[in-house]
Amino acid sequence: MALVVQKYGGTSVGTVEKIRNVARRVAKTFDDGNDVVVIVSAMAGETNRLVALADEMCEFPSEREYDVLVSTGEQVTIALLSMCLQSMGYNAKSYLGSQIPVMTDSAHSRARIKSIDDKKVREDLKNGTIIIVAGFQGIDDDGNVTTLGRGGSDTSAVAVAAALKADVCEIYTDVDGVYTTDPRMVPEARKIEKISYEEMLEMASLGAKVLQIRSVEFAKKYNVVVHVRSTFNDKPGTLVMKEDQEMETVLVSGIAYNKDEAKISIFGVPDQPGIAAQIFSPLSEANITVDMIIQNVSQDGKTDMTFTVLKTDCKKALKIVEDVMGKIGASGVKSNENISKISIIGVGMRSHSGIAQTMFETLAKEGINIEMISTSEIKVSCIIDAKYTELAVRVLHEAFGLDKAAVEDEG
Amino acid sequence: MALVVQKYGGTSVGTVEKIRNVARRVAKTFDDGNDVVVIVSAMAGETNRLVALADEMCEFPSEREYDVLVSTGEQVTIALLSMCLQSMGYNAKSYLGSQIPVMTDSAHSRARIKSIDDKKVREDLKNGTIIIVAGFQGIDDDGNVTTLGRGGSDTSAVAVAAALKADVCEIYTDVDGVYTTDPRMVPEARKIEKISYEEMLEMASLGAKVLQIRSVEFAKKYNVVVHVRSTFNDKPGTLVMKEDQEMETVLVSGIAYNKDEAKISIFGVPDQPGIAAQIFSPLSEANITVDMIIQNVSQDGKTDMTFTVLKTDCKKALKIVEDVMGKIGASGVKSNENISKISIIGVGMRSHSGIAQTMFETLAKEGINIEMISTSEIKVSCIIDAKYTELAVRVLHEAFGLDKAAVEDEG
Incomplete structure (x- = not known):
């Protein structure tokens, strides 16, 4: 019992x-x-x-x-x-x-x-x-x-x-579980049998809206085994649980995408200490969450900065940045809402090298330009032009062997 | 304040x-x-x-x-x-x-x-x-x-x-207060300025659905002054409060009617001790509330009994009474849903005589037959044929001087 x-x-x-x-x-x-x-x-x-x-x-x-x-x-x-x-x-x-x-x-x-x-x-x-x-x-x-x-x-x-x-x-x-990616976008997406809390957190925060992020944090903290499954059938779903050795053998567990962000670039920013704080403090005070931040190498004491915020915050953020621009002596600001964030996620990355490289090469082969990159221990995210979202997800899904066919081959 | x-x-x-x-x-x-x-x-x-x-x-x-x-x-x-x-x-x-x-x-x-x-x-x-x-x-x-x-x-x-x-x-x-009777039935009905808890209880239980009965009981118990008034204008409404001398000078405060009851008569009931209990205990066990009960004078050791129940309980009550009939040796049962209860209410009755008489005479003058009568300290109720409801309420309202015109005359 x-x-x-x-x-x-x-x-x-x-x-x-x-x-x-x-x-x-x-x-x-x-x-x-x-x-x-x-x-x-x-x-x-x-x-x-x-x-x-x-x-x-x-x-x-x-x-x-x-x-x-x-x-x-x-x-x-x-x-x-x-x-x-x-x-x-x-x-x-x-x-x-x-x-x-x-x-x-x-x-x-x-x-x-x-x-x-x-x-x-x-x-x-x-x-x-x-x-x-x-x-x-x-x-x-x-x-x-x-x-x-x-x-x-x-x-x-x-x-x-x-x-x-x-x-x-x-x-x-x-839905009947957590999938390797959005099945509406990639029909070959597979249901994941087991996924670690960490991977699930990345999946959830990146747009795979199956479980609320905080519930996964809670499950992780108290080591609760969560079984995500369908109300409308009896098939087993996905177990969200503590990482085990089996999970580590998988290089990439899933591909997530997120079209909710916009990109803001500031040009000709004087490259001196304290400049980042001057830009990001007022954003934080306005309750705007900044996701990715990239700063180019400096040339002639000037640099460019690019960051992403939620599309819904973009106008507000732009106004704040324009105010700051004058104070810090930057030369220009530009925003772009036409972007998409593609991420590969997997605890296997910790022990395998070359995974980011495979991602970059796969995107390059399709002529998809990478506008920003950010990485963590178990994920790599790239900002690309929004129009390539579906293509990017599909080719990455195939490249990392996540398609149904691939698994059947292995079996 | x-x-x-x-x-x-x-x-x-x-x-x-x-x-x-x-x-x-x-x-x-x-x-x-x-x-x-x-x-x-x-x-x-x-x-x-x-x-x-x-x-x-x-x-x-x-x-x-x-x-x-x-x-x-x-x-x-x-x-x-x-x-x-x-x-x-x-x-x-x-x-x-x-x-x-x-x-x-x-x-x-x-x-x-x-x-x-x-x-x-x-x-x-x-x-x-x-x-x-x-x-x-x-x-x-x-x-x-x-x-x-x-x-x-x-x-x-x-x-x-x-x-x-x-x-x-x-x-x-x-509504903007408690009226001397239903204004939809008698356009001359007046708003009552003050009414005692006891009168309000009788009004409420007899069908003037302005206040829930239990709230009036509560108000009476704790001596809370209740002001019934309209949400949609600023006019004063009706004060429901402890009886005062002024109220006693009014013979009848209001006329209530109730069409929710039905009448059941049992004929040829042996007139012997315990017979009422045999009839009414099974009704009470079936959660049927009996309102008025009348027993005729006995002739040749047999009597007739008539009582009223809610119309919604009538069929159930009839079935129970038919079961009892055989056991007690009564000769017949009849029900009539086509009745109405008319009541005159007023604390003034306590100190004035002849009020019931006026009611009976007023109804008689219109040719309205009284089928049952019950009285309490501050009310007299008569069961009449339902088709005379409106007529009875109107003539009683006038007979007891409750019409607007009558009050203006007095002033």
């Missing part, structure tokens, strides 16, 4: 009929002899409906009240799922974040979980009760309702699994 | 625009120098939407989970109203039933308030904060969400007013 934590996202519980489907899946897991704790999101569309109400009410809704509002979405789902299981003859009981309680800090709409009390849930499990927990929500020390931010139900699930020392945390979603 | 508790019902907060209107009214009360605590219902239609979800999910939803589900309605409203007040520059803070806390018993979907902690609210009021409380909801000793039943927000408001020893509890609704 195992303790299984299952999380169902908004599309999995989007209608009463879909909630019935989830209930059958939960019941089967229970009938198989497991203790079951279920975390659910709001029914698809519900959170958007609530956010629209807030937007209609006023321009800048208070974050405290915003959390009171949007947390009702999950509350509706836990009640309906519990009712359904009860009508099927099972003991089921719903829990709000405040009832467990899931204690968080007070950062409304992006709260972090501090602790989860497992006492009441354990007691109920002992009595053969299936536990249904509202994802995405908690309370702070003063009893205020908090929410964890969009996608926070994944984090709720992993945190509950960690608190209960569950054997596995199954994240049910509308 | 006074402490004012205001309650706004579902139609008053039915849209974002209407919530804005409520916010303006709340703000004005605050600007006038009052401390303000606001209790709100779910937006009109929202509770029905949630109930429909539960009905779609299963036939007999668990009451615990039902409460978790429907209590989200009020939660949405408190968040939106607080946001709106904040955007207008006021300090406002929402409270869930569980956050105050409003402690109730564990009778889900019809819970009774046991106590309300005023500590946090008082603290916030001291800091100039407007308090927005979710009506209809509370928690029990185990932290389960409970609800007070339909219309429970009235009771929440009166209970909060009692706990805070508020100067007045204003119940805002879509």
Whole structure:
């Protein structure tokens, strides 16, 4: 007998009929002899409906009240799922974040979980009760309702699994696992059987939106095995877990792409100490996250600097940089929203050389110019012209042997 | 400076625009120098939407989970109203039933308030904060969400007013007070300026659905002055308060009617001890509420018995009575759903005689036959043929001088 934590996202519980489907899946897991704790999101569309109400009410809704509002979405789902299981003859009981309680800090709409009390849930499990927990929500020390931010139900699930020392945390979603790349772009993309936390973090932050980043950080911290799988079939999905030797033999686990960034270049920047701070401090103060930064070698005491920000921040960033330009005596600023970031990810890179080289050569062979490069221990990212995104992903996917055919050949 | 508790019902907060209107009214009360605590219902239609979800999910939803589900309605409203007040520059803070806390018993979907902690609210009021409380909801000793039943927000408001020893509890609704009778039926109906708790209880239970009965019981118990008034204008409404001498000078305060009952007659009942218990115990066990009961004088050791039940219970009651009939040796049973109950209500009856007489004569003059009569200290009710309902209400309204014209004459 195992303790299984299952999380169902908004599309999995989007209608009463879909909630019935989830209930059958939960019941089967229970009938198989497991203790079951279920975390659910709001029914698809519900959170958007609530956010629209807030937007209609006023321009800048208070974050405290915003959390009171949007947390009702999950509350509706836990009640309906519990009712359904009860009508099927099972003991089921719903829990709000405040009832467990899931204690968080007070950062409304992006709260972090501090602790989860497992006492009441354990007691109920002992009595053969299936536990249904509202994802995405908690309370702070003063009893205020908090929410964890969009996608926070994944984090709720992993945190509950960690608190209960569950054997596995199954994240049910509308895809059946983590793929070597976006299957809509590359039909040959394969489902990954096992992926390390580190790789998953890179995949997630680079645009493979299967799991919320913070849930992976949480899983890594508490060593929770996360099983990403489909609500709509019984096939095994992808295990996100601690790195093992088998993973290291794979050079590249996946190819990610991200079209959400824009590039800003500053020309003729005086190459002197403190100049970078003068440029990036005001951006940081304006809450603009800078991703990649590149500084050219200096010529005649002048250099060029290029960095990327989210497209949505580009105009704001440009304005700030233009203000700074005069002060530091730079000669010009240019932005380009027409870029794409392509990344290869794999823990195997740590012990294998020449992987970046293969990436550069593969792109060069297709005539794709690399505009920026950044690397970490387990990934290499290149900024290219956006129009080559699909081509780049496809050729890299093939070059690193990730295609279905390639694997079958190896087998 | 006074402490004012205001309650706004579902139609008053039915849209974002209407919530804005409520916010303006709340703000004005605050600007006038009052401390303000606001209790709100779910937006009109929202509770029905949630109930429909539960009905779609299963036939007999668990009451615990039902409460978790429907209590989200009020939660949405408190968040939106607080946001709106904040955007207008006021300090406002929402409270869930569980956050105050409003402690109730564990009778889900019809819970009774046991106590309300005023500590946090008082603290916030001291800091100039407007308090927005979710009506209809509370928690029990185990932290389960409970609800007070339909219309429970009235009771929440009166209970909060009692706990805070508020100067007045204003119940805002879509009518502008309590009328001498249904104005849709009698255009001459007048708004009542002041009415005693006892009269209001009779009015409410007889079909004048302005205030939930339990809220009036609560107000009576804790001597809370309730001001029933309109959300959509500034006219004073009706004060529901302790009986005073002025009220006693009025013979009849109002005329109520109720078409929700049906009449069941049993013929040839052996007139012997214990027979009533044999008839009414099984009805009570089946949760059927019997309202009026009449037993004719006995002839040849046999009697007839007639009683009224809710129309919705009539078929079930008839089946039970038919079962009993054989056992007690009665000769026949008949039901009639085509009846109406007309009542005259007034604390003045206590000290004035001849009021029932006037009622009987007035109905007789119009050829309206009285089928059953029941009386209490402050009311007389008659069952008549349903088709005479409107006529009976009109002539009684006139006979007891309740018409607008009559009052103007007196003035």
